[in-house]
Amino acid sequence: MVPTVKSGSRANNSLWAESPSEITPQTSEFINSADVAIIGGGFSGLWSAFHLKRLEPSLSIAIFEAQELGFGASGRNGGWASSDYPVYRPTLVKRHGRESTDLLFDSLNSSIDEIGDFARQYAPACGFVKSGTISFARNLGQSKRLQALIDEDHQWLRAEEVSERLKVTGVLGGIFNPKCATVQPFELLAGLARYISNIGVKIYTNTFASEVPGGVLANNHFVDAPRVIRATEVFGKPGRDFIPLYSLMVATEPLGEDIWREIGAQERFTFAEASHLINYAQRTVDNRLAIGGRGATYPLGSKLLESKEQTPRVHENLRSLARSWFPVLNDVKFTHSWGGAVAITRDWEPYVLWNKETGRARLGGYAGDGVTMSYLAANTLAHEILEIESRFRKLHFVNRPIRKWEPEPLRYLAINSLVKLSDIADAEERMTQRPSFLSRIIEPLILR
Helix, strand or coil, X not given: CCCCCCCCCCCCCCCHHHCCCCCCCCCCCCCCECCEEEECCCHHHHHHHHHHHHXXXXXXEEEECCCCCCCCHHHCCCCEECCCCCCCHHHHHHHHCHHHHHHHHHHHHHHHHHHHHHHHHHCHHHCCECXXXXXXXXXXXXXXXXXXXXXXXXXXXXXXXXXXXXXXXXXXXXEEECCCEECCHHHHHHHHHHHHHHCCCEEECCCCEEEECCEEEECCEEEECCXXXXXXXXXXXXXXXXXXXXXXXXXXCCCCHHHXXXXXXXXXXXXXXXXXXXXXXXXXXXXXXXEEXXXXXXXXXXXXXXXXXXXXXXXXXXXXXXXXXXXXXXXXXXXEEEEEEEEECCCCCCEEEEECCCCEEEEECCCCCHHHHHHHHHHHHHHHHHCCCCHHHHCCCECCCCCCCCCCCHHHHHHHHHHHHHHHHHHHHHHHCCCCHHHHHHHHHHCC
């Protein structure tokens, strides 16, 4: 028996999902057949429909979402449309060569510009701004690590140059990447849903769909579909293909211009401290400070646990981190806290898989960089399915076998140890003012 998701299922609780924008109403009557059935109503699923219809407008496409559109990471993320990648460029060059690496970053950069073109026309409320990102250092260890990342896309900023843009206490310098953008992700998703609905894509929410021979079973209704795309990301069956790693966020009340003058970020670039424990922040469209980061433990057996989305210790650490950056926030109220899981493969690389013989496709594994990567992955997959020549089909992760995670309980012990060790490595750098010795042990294990 396939479970039926009730229409009252709780939507995600992020700041972004409080948006007043309306997303396409649920289609009431099921179709009996479609050229393409897509399981998953996040960015991966919606962008897949977008690109398929753009390349072949006559296609009939149906999207099935078990909850509400954007229920997962698409509606809970940090709002970074990033041109960076989960794996560092030098590692990619070693793995795949310089030509392949350059193609990847060129494709990410062009994807951001295309997302911006779409957003300005069809989702203006998402406040898309391409004003770059700053990663800053507050100790000498962080500073030395950042300087090692300088390349054609990342320029070094002296302490005073960072402070002109972002008034972080104790800043020693940073790197600036001008090719990244900031969005309100749920508003972008809403605009995308409206657009694809208007061009004929059928969207079914609160509908549990599963792959069966010849198509999908959607709330026990069979839909004949020769091509099925699984765009469920972390909500799919992980096996050893990926793990759920939780990112949590907090946001302040809307801040006045007097406070923002003491913070900076007038251009709404994204920013983060160069710590080992990942963090990320932005100035939102409605003038809040939203900051997120890692630190929640990994659940045994890759189980999805709602309790991990509300880990008080991590939320409080994020509020404390923001206040340490900007003491002006000491008397400011933080009004929102939320979280969600992202899918991470063993080598931190995404996957785009298409089997022409079975008509089955999968995409995902963005490791927290999904706003841009979902667009690029969906564009690539659309070209693969329709067999249209494109440089995207030459990207190294296309139809590449997914590297497996270690079995349990080794996986559980190792991942949670690495999360803890990342925190210890940050403490080591604050004390020694040198790049962490411990991190040199961690990094080969993480495969980044």
